[in-house]
Amino acid sequence: MKIYNKLILNSIWIVALFFGLNYSLETGIIDSYYGGIIMIVCINIILAVSLNLIAGFTGQLCLGHAGFMAVGAYSSAIITGNLELPFFLAIIVAGLAAALISFIIGLPTLKLKGDYFAITTLGVGEVIRGILINIDYVGGPRGFRVLPETTFAWSFFLMILTIVVVRNILTSSHGRNMIAIRENEIAAEAMGVNAPKFKVLSFAIAAFFAGVGGALYAHYNSFIDPATFNFLKSIEIITFVVLGGMGSITGTIIATVILTFLPEIFRDFQDLRMVVYSVALIAIMLFRPKGLMGDKEISFAFLKKFTSGKKQSKGGQINAKS
Amino acid sequence: MELVQQLINGLSLGSIYALIALGYTMVYGIIKLINFAHGDIYMIGAFTGFYFATTADMSFIPTLILAMIVSVIFGVVIEKIAYKPLRNSPRITLLITAIGVSLLLENGMRYLVGPDPKSFPSLIDESSHTFFGLQISNIQLLTLGVSIFLMIALEFIVFKTKTGKAMRAASHDTEAASLMGINVDNTISFTFALGSALAGAAGVLVALAWTTIDPYMGIMPGLKAFVAAVLGGIGSIPGALIGGILIGITETFSKSFEMTSRLSDAITFSILIIILLVKPAGLLGKVTREKV
Numbered sequence: 001m002k003i004y005n006k007l008i009l010n011s012i013w014i015v016a017l018f019f020g021l022n023y024s025l026e027t028g029i030i031d032s033y034y035g036g037i038i039m040i041v042c043i044n045i046i047l048a049v050s051l052n053l054i055a056g057f058t059g060q061l062c063l064g065h066a067g068f069m070a071v072g073a074y075s076s077a078i079i080t081g082n083l084e085l086p087f088f089l090a091i092i093v094a095g096l097a098a099a100l101i102s103f104i105i106g107l108p109t110l111k112l113k114g115d116y117f118a119i120t121t122l123g124v125g126e127v128i129r130g131i132l133i134n135i136d137y138v139g140g141p142r143g144f145r146v147l148p149e150t151t152f153a154w155s156f157f158l159m160i161l162t163i164v165v166v167r168n169i170l171t172s173s174h175g176r177n178m179i180a181i182r183e184n185e186i187a188a189e190a191m192g193v194n195a196p197k198f199k200v201l202s203f204a205i206a207a208f209f210a211g212v213g214g215a216l217y218a219h220y221n222s223f224i225d226p227a228t229f230n231f232l233k234s235i236e237i238i239t240f241v242v243l244g245g246m247g248s249i250t251g252t253i254i255a256t257v258i259l260t261f262l263p264e265i266f267r268d269f270q271d272l273r274m275v276v277y278s279v280a281l282i283a284i285m286l287f288r289p290k291g292l293m294g295d296k297e298i299s300f301a302f303l304k305k306f307t308s309g310k311k312q313s314k315g316g317q318i319n320a321k322s
Numbered sequence: 323m324e325l326v327q328q329l330i331n332g333l334s335l336g337s338i339y340a341l342i343a344l345g346y347t348m349v350y351g352i353i354k355l356i357n358f359a360h361g362d363i364y365m366i367g368a369f370t371g372f373y374f375a376t377t378a379d380m381s382f383i384p385t386l387i388l389a390m391i392v393s394v395i396f397g398v399v400i401e402k403i404a405y406k407p408l409r410n411s412p413r414i415t416l417l418i419t420a421i422g423v424s425l426l427l428e429n430g431m432r433y434l435v436g437p438d439p440k441s442f443p444s445l446i447d448e449s450s451h452t453f454f455g456l457q458i459s460n461i462q463l464l465t466l467g468v469s470i471f472l473m474i475a476l477e478f479i480v481f482k483t484k485t486g487k488a489m490r491a492a493s494h495d496t497e498a499a500s501l502m503g504i505n506v507d508n509t510i511s512f513t514f515a516l517g518s519a520l521a522g523a524a525g526v527l528v529a530l531a532w533t534t535i536d537p538y539m540g541i542m543p544g545l546k547a548f549v550a551a552v553l554g555g556i557g558s559i560p561g562a563l564i565g566g567i568l569i570g571i572t573e574t575f576s577k578s579f580e581m582t583s584r585l586s587d588a589i590t591f592s593i594l595i596i597i598l599l600v601k602p603a604g605l606l607g608k609v610t611r612e613k614v
Contacts, residue, residue: 061414108599115356115413116598119552123594126545130588141584231541235421242418274429281422286407289415 018156025152034264035152036220041260042155043216046162048240048256049249050209053166055238056246057175058202059182060110061118064125065210066233068098070226071128072211073218074138077146080219082137087149091158091215098211099204101128110199125234132226143225150220158216162209167249169205178202182247239281244292251293323455328578329571334462334531336570337469341524342547343554343562344476345517351493351557352513354413358420359400361544362427363518367393367525368442368535369431375443382445386468386526393522394515396427401514406507424544431537439536442529465527472523473563476516480559489513493557542587546573549594555607564605569593 021038024030030038051065072094079090101124109120138144169175177198180188189195218224244255259277266273284291342364349357371389374380380388404423408416450459480486491499492509500506528543529535550569554561569590576586597604 055414059414061417105595109595112598112602115354115417116602118417119356119548120595120598122545123549123591123598126591127588127595130585130591134584134588231545235425238418238421246414271429271433275426275433278422278425278429282404282419282426285415285419285422286404289408289411 014160018153021156022152037261037264039150039152039155039216039220041257042152042159043213043220044237044240044256044260045159045253046155046209046213046216047237048244048252049162049166050206050213051237052241052244052246052249052252053169053178054202054206056241056248056252057170057182058178058199059185060199060203061115061238062121062203062206063118063231063234063238064121064123064128065206065237066229066231067121067125067128068102068207068210069214069217069233070132070224070229071098071101072214073146073224073229074132074144074214075211076215077144077218077224078138080147080149081145087154087219090149090219091154091212094211094215095208096211098214099208102207103200103204106200106203110203111196122231122234125229125231129226129229132229139225141226143223146218146222146224148219148222150216155216155220158212162212163249163253165205166209170249174198174201179247239277242281242291243284245290245294245296247295248291248293248297250298251291251296254298255292324578327456328574330456330458330462332571332574333567334465334570335574336550336567337466338524338528338566339543339547339550339570340563340566341469341472341520341527342543343550343566344473344559345521346548346551347554347556347559347562348489348493348513348517350551352489352496352510353405353409353416355405355416355420356548357517358417358544359423359427360517360521361540361542361547362424362431363393363397363540364521364525364528364543365431365535365537365540366396366427367522368529368539369435369440369525369537370522371526371529372440372442372535375445382464382530385445386523389526390519390522393518393525397514397518397521398511401511406510424540428537428540435537437537439534442533442535444533445530461531465531468523468527472520476520476559479516485509485512546590549590552594552604553597555604557608558604558606561604561606 021030025032025035025038047065047069051062055061075097076090076094079085079093080087105120105124109117112120132138133141170179177188177193178201180191180193181195181198185195214229240256240259241252243259244253245251263273263277342360345360345363346357349355349360367389370392371385374385374388400423404419405416408419446461446464448459448461450457451463452458478486480489488499488504488509489512491502491504492506496506499509524543525540528539546569547566550565551562552565553568554563554565572593573586573590576582576589582589
């Protein structure tokens with residue numbers, strides 16, 4: 001019964017959060033400018049949490065997440081714009097297209113060890129962008145107009161879906177296998193974990209949600225061009241994950257919210273902003289390489305322990321109680 | 323004739339990539355770091371050259387040398403501040419730090435000089451010579467000449483001097499090298515210095531040929547030089563040369579055909595993926611087995 005209580009409690013506060021935000025957006029308590037930023041926050045959380053699955057939990061740094069986002073953005077834009085099919089179908093196709101490409105790429109490359117995976121995904125991101133520039137059907141370098149279909153509800157609930165799916169994977173035996181691969185691939189294989197299989201699985205799921213995020217972004221921004229999805233975009237998503245803590249979903253969410261809002265607040269210091277951003281990235285790597293949260297999660301159980309003054313248990317486990 | 327002409331253009335571009343790729347490959351060989359900031363050192367070289375040439379009215383050779391010196395200072399300082407404390411950290415930490423340094427150099431430079439491209443002064447009057455119906459500009463000849471000179475100098479330092487011996491020893495086995503009395507920290511700094519000098523020189527040469535420079539100019543050539551290093555076999559100096567030339571020639575050829583002209587970047591990165599799938603050690607790289 002305890003599990004159901006938790007489920008109900010979580011659902012209640014999620015729905016409450018949604019209606020709270022939705023109400024303030026509709027009545028204008030939050031103006032449309034900040035409403036847009038909140039939607040970007042949701043999309044960025046989808047991208048960052050999905051990247052955390054492959055980079056943070058499975059330990060394979062993906063430098064081409066923007067490429068999968070581009071695949072999702074363009075395929076969904078074709079579905080809604082050129083084929084005039086409904087938006088939910090576009091989102092599913094976007095995710096599947098990105099996952100398919102990651103599967104094709106991942107199958108041979110994830111057998112390699114070390115930095116090769118990072119290098120290959122970097123190359124894949126650039127190749128995807130290079131190919132998109134050359135397809136006149138989607139506008140080539142001029143960009144592509146997309147119908148503005150993304151609403152707050154879409155981005156919010158897909159964000160929740162992403163978080164729930166990633167969290168449930170991590171608390172399952174599949175997730176434990178992925179974490180084992182991150183900790184020590186050779187040891188994990190010796191324990192009978194089929195490392196290539198779980199790396200490909202993790203990569204494909206991450207790419208699926210990157211595609212979904214790309215679809216939402218395309219239909220939010222109502223204009224996409226290949227230059228949006230460049231190497232710097234991939235780096236931006238990596239920054240969210242790294243600052244939040246590779247291996248902490250809540251850390252990623254907190255870092256994404258802060259790092260998406262902060263630039264908007266400091267809009268006047270546009271040029272200096274990126275300097276501070278990069279110094280922060282270096283400083284975090286030098287002084288707290290675990291990121292904001294390390295591999296800890298904030299949950300109700302964690303907060304209860306925190307307030308009652310008990311010490312957190314240390315170790316590489318992820319905190320599964322929430 | 324057209325073919326040979328493109329070959330010459332490719333050679334000149336490829337020698338630039340080779341200069342940058344050498345820095346990637348030497349650093350990777352010694353501390354196993356993909357130094358993403360290396361492409362930006364090349365940008366620093368170009369901008370230093372720009373300021374010495376415009377404010378101090380210097381001619382080509384002093385500009386080149388000063389740009390190389392400033393690049394060396396940048397390279398060594400970055401190594402000391404950002405990479406040295408992380409010597410024993412996981413590789414992913416080091417990689418992300420390198421990305422951070424790269425962003426810092428780009429945006430710091432953008433903050434200082436503004437986002438607009440600057441036009442590089444023509445230190446040398448461009449003229450083209452015709453040999454047997456082939457057009458070669460003097461800047462192309464200069465690029466080739468300077469690159470070849472620098473590569474020979476590098477070859478001499480790495481294979482004929484004591485410091486070079488220390489570099490090779492450290493890249494073979496860092497721990498054993500330090501047990502044999504080699505100061506590994508200094509050797510690593512020296513490797514960064516050498517690589518940065520070459521990248522700085524490449525920056526000035528490119529600025530001379532393309533005439534515009536901007537703070538983000540280092541990203542693409544940096545990534546392509548990195549592809550060149552991987553293609554030749556990362557960690558191998560002759561590999562970086564061959565890889566650089568091959569990538570340069572591929573790029574000029576794909577740009578010269580109507581059908582593939584816009585695909586040239588995609589083709590370059592496809593080469594990277596194919597090489598990693600077929601022969602991950604690269605053309606001249608050694609296959610290393612992981613010991614448990």
